[in-house]
Amino acid sequence: MNGTERYQxxxxxRGIALVLMILFHTLFDLNFFGIFPVDLYTGFWRLYAYA
Known part of the structure; x- marks a missing residue:
C-alpha cells in the first residue's frame, strides 16, 4: 500500500464512530443539564460508551 491508497x-x-461519539456527548450534556432526559446507562449507549 502506498501513501495515497485508502480503504473506504x-x-x-471511522465516520460512523465519529457521528455516534458526537451524538453520545450531546445527549450526555443535554441529560446532565436536565434539558432532555435520556437513559445513557443501559442498552446500546452503555455498550457504546464502554466499547
Missing amino acids: EIDLL
Whole structure:
C-alpha cells in the first residue's frame, strides 16, 4: 500500500464512530443539564460508551 491508497470501508466506519461519539456527548450534556432526559446507562449507549 502506498501513501495515497485508502480503504473506504475503514473511513466509513471511522465516520460512523465519529457521528455516534458526537451524538453520545450531546445527549450526555443535554441529560446532565436536565434539558432532555435520556437513559445513557443501559442498552446500546452503555455498550457504546464502554466499547
